[in-house]
Amino acid sequence: MRGIAALIRNPLMIALVMGLAIAGCANKKTPNSAADLGLGGAATPGSSQDFTVNVGDRIFFDTDSSVIRADAQGILSRQAQWLNQYKQYGIVIEGHADERGTREYNLALGARRAAATRDYLVARGVSANRLKTISYGKERPVAVCDDISCWSQNRRAVTALNGAGS
Amino acid sequence: MKILLRTILLAGAIAAGMNAVATLPARALVEIDVNKGNVEPLPVAVTDFLSSDGLGAEITGIISADLKRSGLFAPIDKGAFIEKISNPDAAPRFEDWRVINAQALVTGRVTQEADGRLRAEFRLWDTFAGEQLVGEQFFANKANSRRVAHIIADSIYERLTGEKGYFDTRVVFIDESGPKNQRKKRLAIMDQDGAGVRYLSDGSSLALTPRFSPSRQEITYMSYESGQPRVYLLQIETGQRELVGNFPGMTFAPRFSPDGQKVIMSLLRDDGNSNVFAMDLRSRTTTRLTNSNSIDTSPSYSPDGGQVVFTSDRGGQPQIYVMGADGSNQTRISFGGGSYSTPVWSPRGDLIAFTKQTGGEFQIGVMKTDGSGERILSSGFQQEGPTWAPNGRVIMFFREAAGSGGPRLYSIDLTGRNEQAIPTANFASDPAWSPLLE
Numbered sequence: 001m002r003g004i005a006a007l008i009r010n011p012l013m014i015a016l017v018m019g020l021a022i023a024g025c026a027n028k029k030t031p032n033s034a035a036d037l038g039l040g041g042a043a044t045p046g047s048s049q050d051f052t053v054n055v056g057d058r059i060f061f062d063t064d065s066s067v068i069r070a071d072a073q074g075i076l077s078r079q080a081q082w083l084n085q086y087k088q089y090g091i092v093i094e095g096h097a098d099e100r101g102t103r104e105y106n107l108a109l110g111a112r113r114a115a116a117t118r119d120y121l122v123a124r125g126v127s128a129n130r131l132k133t134i135s136y137g138k139e140r141p142v143a144v145c146d147d148i149s150c151w152s153q154n155r156r157a158v159t160a161l162n163g164a165g166s
Numbered sequence: 167m168k169i170l171l172r173t174i175l176l177a178g179a180i181a182a183g184m185n186a187v188a189t190l191p192a193r194a195l196v197e198i199d200v201n202k203g204n205v206e207p208l209p210v211a212v213t214d215f216l217s218s219d220g221l222g223a224e225i226t227g228i229i230s231a232d233l234k235r236s237g238l239f240a241p242i243d244k245g246a247f248i249e250k251i252s253n254p255d256a257a258p259r260f261e262d263w264r265v266i267n268a269q270a271l272v273t274g275r276v277t278q279e280a281d282g283r284l285r286a287e288f289r290l291w292d293t294f295a296g297e298q299l300v301g302e303q304f305f306a307n308k309a310n311s312r313r314v315a316h317i318i319a320d321s322i323y324e325r326l327t328g329e330k331g332y333f334d335t336r337v338v339f340i341d342e343s344g345p346k347n348q349r350k351k352r353l354a355i356m357d358q359d360g361a362g363v364r365y366l367s368d369g370s371s372l373a374l375t376p377r378f379s380p381s382r383q384e385i386t387y388m389s390y391e392s393g394q395p396r397v398y399l400l401q402i403e404t405g406q407r408e409l410v411g412n413f414p415g416m417t418f419a420p421r422f423s424p425d426g427q428k429v430i431m432s433l434l435r436d437d438g439n440s441n442v443f444a445m446d447l448r449s450r451t452t453t454r455l456t457n458s459n460s461i462d463t464s465p466s467y468s469p470d471g472g473q474v475v476f477t478s479d480r481g482g483q484p485q486i487y488v489m490g491a492d493g494s495n496q497t498r499i500s501f502g503g504g505s506y507s508t509p510v511w512s513p514r515g516d517l518i519a520f521t522k523q524t525g526g527e528f529q530i531g532v533m534k535t536d537g538s539g540e541r542i543l544s545s546g547f548q549q550e551g552p553t554w555a556p557n558g559r560v561i562m563f564f565r566e567a568a569g570s571g572g573p574r575l576y577s578i579d580l581t582g583r584n585e586q587a588i589p590t591a592n593f594a595s596d597p598a599w600s601p602l603l604e
Contacts, residue, residue, distance in 0.1 A: 108461040115438025
């Protein structure tokens, strides 16, 4: 696991991995995007709604892992493409953890997920100057229940747009 | 009856000037061995302190509740009392107390001095030996009557167990309100029994992991108030806040050194890993203690300041490590299966409390400082964050039962018995116990 994580952080290796990933994953839908709900297409191209609905603003992680999963690679490459087209946005990547860890460790884990996501986008050509990261640990769950159906949604990195536009 | 009185002055709101006139010779007659796993609570009779108003009974109620919650004492129902104490300066009729099996008896009086101060006198009697064990009096502002009660309870606890008490202490914690996905988390402080809650932040931004300085006057905590998560210092009485250091990334998991001169904490690196640093609060110099490509966090000093215990996932999952306070000899000590985090060194120096995750459960436990002798005190769906009472006999932590909607605070004896819920108005997490005021 750590070996893969190290590879992912290396931009050259990411380019190689991405080449493989795009072929396999580009058409996969995000499990949690509004596009799945039939809301796609209505948003103005280049709006933050367009980004959230048509691109997908979040990726998910395995338990106690910051490795960018295969399904997440497709989403991040779409994000990078979109962000490179609409350069007016600053970007904050929020790293989150599920509740099945202790508070301080999860702050660090969320930070590691945000950094892995940032590094991936940078490797896909998004300017590092536009990207900030923040960790919320397990303090900001989106799904609230006491089982794995919620925990898997809370282990996430969200690419949030700010600045001009939207 | 010749009585020696120790006089303690409680002058200010928090700062207490203590003036020991004389102390009694220690002759243990009735006593409790707190190290026994299953001690039978000692029956004690705590009589209402004589007073012209209800204050005497109020103080007695607080003393009784402290003793009872410790699990070591069983206050006897007042309805069973035979003798009515009318002169607390005179020896009681010991046979009247022996017959209801009161091993120890507490009597006292509360009066008001000419200058408005409260005067509280109490005596602790060994009913079977027919002797006075303690006689003390305290002067305090009326606003400090609860503290007087806790100090008396500490005195009784110390005389009968041989251990320092912990009732005259406070707890900083995170008060949690609102829905789980938008929870408001604010700093709060209260007495160890849940009374006197005061909020130290307004809840407009997330605040987490408060910890006391050894002086009890200051806390260090982590907050999102500037937008970025950072470690701060807060003067409890003045409300003055200060950022600790000026680092590019997140700073978190702060704790004071035992001498109060340093804050040890984690700093996030640009590559997403976190390492442990110590910052000298006077010189503002920062020392790196770990430098691994991993998450190193939750550092906690040994009470002599010579070592640091912390969490690291350098071996693949979170485990507990010990190192010298200069970062030397980083050694893993947890090997019990599962993952370990939130290590906290006991104020006695002999044990480390931790959170362990195994088999889908969260456990609170203790181990020796070399990792041996692991004992699990409590298991549950979700619980974490142990903190030690200053006498090292009791641990407080927070637990969220499945489906309960939020966490609550609990305390448990080092023996694993006597679990007690700490009453709080809202959900509560991240308790940190204050030191005793010397």
